[in-house]
Amino acid sequence: MQQILTEALAVAAPRRAGGKVADYIPALARVSADKLGIAFAGADGVVGAGDCDEPFSIQSISKVFMLALALDRVGVNLWERVGREPSGSTFNSIVQLESEHGIPRNPLINPGAIVVTDALIGEEGSADAAIEALLTLLRAQSGDPSIAVDEEVASSESDTGARNRSLAWFMKNFGNLTNPVEIAVGAYFRQCAVAMSCRQLARAGRFLAFDGRDPETGAEIIPWHRARRINSVMMLCGHYDNSGEFAFRVGLPGKSGVGGGILAIAPGHGALAVWSPALNEYGTSAAGAAALEAVVDRTGWSVFF
Amino acid sequence: MQQILTEALAVAAPRRAGGKVADYIPALARVSADKLGIAFAGADGVVGAGDCDEPFSIQSISKVFMLALALDRVGVNLWERVGREPSGSTFNSIVQLESEHGIPRNPLINPGAIVVTDALIGEEGSADAAIEALLTLLRAQSGDPSIAVDEEVASSESDTGARNRSLAWFMKNFGNLTNPVEIAVGAYFRQCAVAMSCRQLARAGRFLAFDGRDPETGAEIIPWHRARRINSVMMLCGHYDNSGEFAFRVGLPGKSGVGGGILAIAPGHGALAVWSPALNEYGTSAAGAAALEAVVDRTGWSVFF
Amino acid sequence: MQQILTEALAVAAPRRAGGKVADYIPALARVSADKLGIAFAGADGVVGAGDCDEPFSIQSISKVFMLALALDRVGVNLWERVGREPSGSTFNSIVQLESEHGIPRNPLINPGAIVVTDALIGEEGSADAAIEALLTLLRAQSGDPSIAVDEEVASSESDTGARNRSLAWFMKNFGNLTNPVEIAVGAYFRQCAVAMSCRQLARAGRFLAFDGRDPETGAEIIPWHRARRINSVMMLCGHYDNSGEFAFRVGLPGKSGVGGGILAIAPGHGALAVWSPALNEYGTSAAGAAALEAVVDRTGWSVFF
């Protein structure tokens, strides 16, 4: 596996040149476009290659873990507030939100994620408690108690968060936000600012590849049917309007973030995390997606075989 | 497997009551809402249950086979004329076609399928030859040389095909239709009118579950990478604006038709075909989807495990 | 003229039954649907009929006066921040705002009015000063120094203003809002809460019918070309998605408010103000529009003659 990862990085490395590092906040803009790392967490441990130990901003990848937590706390009623269909347009478009009365299309676009966060705040009692629940999950699954929110990033996100506030107020207008807008988006900005390395992220997401269980201890993190369904949502909606392309090329459930990370789940095998900050036009890591495609080409892990 | 299929029909049967048979043409409207059949084609043969030997109108399921043929003849250039992203709105909406300059979102919505048919006509030399290519593929894979177009259905489709003609002229306006509109839609109406039973359909689609090969003879029908990619398109786009729900519940690549049929692919295991004419609000067979969900619950074949 | 107004009210009175009083805030909901008043301010004075001396919430009619003030202070550069085309969809739709990069279609839909208010705040130095400028204009033109903001209404507007806040944040996202969102929408909520009677409103708007001048004193309130252009914007955009109908039936530049008031301008003749709280499905006073139509039928003041 180590060799596969190394080869995959070699194949993907030239793709960094075609992408563009997110520059809407300083903390992201100053990350080098040369960074490239990958890690795989299987049933018996983690292997990595390249810049796999360097923390980066997980951004929208946090939505997957928040969804797992909210489903656990709220149950199926969560689906009354957010759909599970692909969005079919730019990643935080407000248009469909209007025609569908404030119900976001899925939990992996920004308005859907804000609803999920709002729901978890409701269950946990406060925004701080919701973020603490996220960190507890990430720390436990990654085995690293030092994982934390990068508060500089969170603060910058808040400073540039006009569009997300607009989306939140829009849902508030339709009655689909229970907490004050600033509370909900404040927690959302903080969850996006969690910093993790590829190794940590792959290990943290591994339970999704093993029916919701930690394969080393056998402990159930979430029920098997939830894991399966989170994977289906990631497959159909994990990359905004680039989800079809990712499914076509990589063939694994995945979630990308504008920090350049991607988490991909190979059911029955394990979780892959890749990081390369230069993004394609849809906000997905260009070299990251190429590296995952290379891994799948060598392992045959596409779910479509 | 026989028992699983029988159980699945029993679980699904009550769901017929909640659906509605397509009534836009007489030949579909007069089919009994009680019909329910299923078949599975694995590596070593076909088993079926219920009304699995009764032919029905495969309708949009034909799009999958036409896509396989067009990709075979045209190659990857086909993707310059049609995308592979979910459409995110009602199944033959013209809206995105406008904003995306006549390039349909994917080959499984009506305008995308018309482009695929137009491309195949171009390669085969005539509309008749394109339909003949489809029938040749279906007859060979199903092992039944009697499979044919129901010309009464084709004629009715043509009589009620104003919207599809509008879509075709719209693409013609953008230069994305090479044949005359009536030639292209005429072939499209005929492909939708092919009649097949569940047994025939499951066997015809089986090569998609085995890397593009016939598992009994080992013959390559299409290259492995094409099979994998057709499966990914089915997974993300096979049920119009209900694709997320199907992935969430069934977890298999699939394609539904308004005749009440669904073809689903279980990679490595085989193909499932189900038929029940009463449709849900999105045009997918209500009991059919429930039967597939029941099969997956019993076999664990969801690609998300 | 007195008789024409009385007749117009008689013709329009039955139309109250078909409308619905705005109920999104208590202060509007408790107004009697039976109210009906009209006033005409010509070159030599004001005449009224019905409930023409009872103050009501002018709501969106304030947008016309704010536009006059902002054009006076900012000049033609204001048109770089807001268009002057009809919106063609529901009255505060966010859809076009997205496709047109945060530039509202015209100053008489909510997002356009918020931009105008934001611009006036910038020129006057504070939200309080902007509202003071509005009151100064209204008091001077109506001849009544007691005109004021109904602070209960303003407060209720703020409590229910999620959609307007969403619109404001959306424009903020595109850089088309210079003040903090709460400052801009706070002023907007207050301008909508100004209370005036038909008599006051007709007299306040009269300068728009006389090339921007007060016909009694001859003083220029705004230049003639501005008056003409404000009238054209009222004609094309004054009633959201009901503007065509109003032009078709009444044939005068006008602006409606959800408080049930309408201000209409008969160029060269004078200004009409009508009030009846029951609204049609587009948010325009049902009996109010009918009364104006009756006046025009009797006077021949339609601009289309």
Added chain:
Amino acid sequence: MQQILTEALAVAAPRRAGGKVADYIPALARVSADKLGIAFAGADGVVGAGDCDEPFSIQSISKVFMLALALDRVGVNLWERVGREPSGSTFNSIVQLESEHGIPRNPLINPGAIVVTDALIGEEGSADAAIEALLTLLRAQSGDPSIAVDEEVASSESDTGARNRSLAWFMKNFGNLTNPVEIAVGAYFRQCAVAMSCRQLARAGRFLAFDGRDPETGAEIIPWHRARRINSVMMLCGHYDNSGEFAFRVGLPGKSGVGGGILAIAPGHGALAVWSPALNEYGTSAAGAAALEAVVDRTGWSVFF
């Protein structure tokens, strides 16, 4: 008036440089961008300047006369098949047609005009009879029996008419087209290909400025209330998504055509026709609109005074 027209052409002439001649059909593409003519038809005759006697393709200006004829034959029921609100988007967009179930927004956008033509065909009995009715009206009002369809233009329009056919099939799908698509669009292409000079056009449209009557004979062409309402539709919808700008600058009801002509109505004064083939980005004659603005500046005929 002669001098005003001459001055207006002088003011407008430099604006030809900023426009672009329509080139989608050869017969339009080969017209010189230098052409510039204007004519005014008042109560007692016609005056012209520049290229005011050279025939050009009236294109969409024909929609105004067809609307007058269809309203005359069908009556108010015509408004059940077509609206009278501004369209608010590009001139023959199909999007709103979808959301509004095949009812075009107004009779001056392409789908609305096709519905009007379809209705007139129904009343007259054939497409030929509908076109004959149009020519009869135009010949009688212009006083020139030689006015005719340029069949080369009509044929070219048909060859490039994919988008209009798409619109027509779309309305057919919603049941809002009674004749076969080719019959309706065939007549539509012919009406657009009528050739007239500015002098002829101004005189032909003059009745709209005089309450529906010929001011020289006193004969009623259409009832006064119809003339008023056609003017209102021209004011709000006559220039697609540039209608607000035209109202803002010119302040008269008008209708433009891609042949470079504009017909404008000055109620109580007369009709103006201008021609200059170079179009602005919205398909309105650039110098033509400027010339009309110059006339209005000199005459004070804006309806907003």
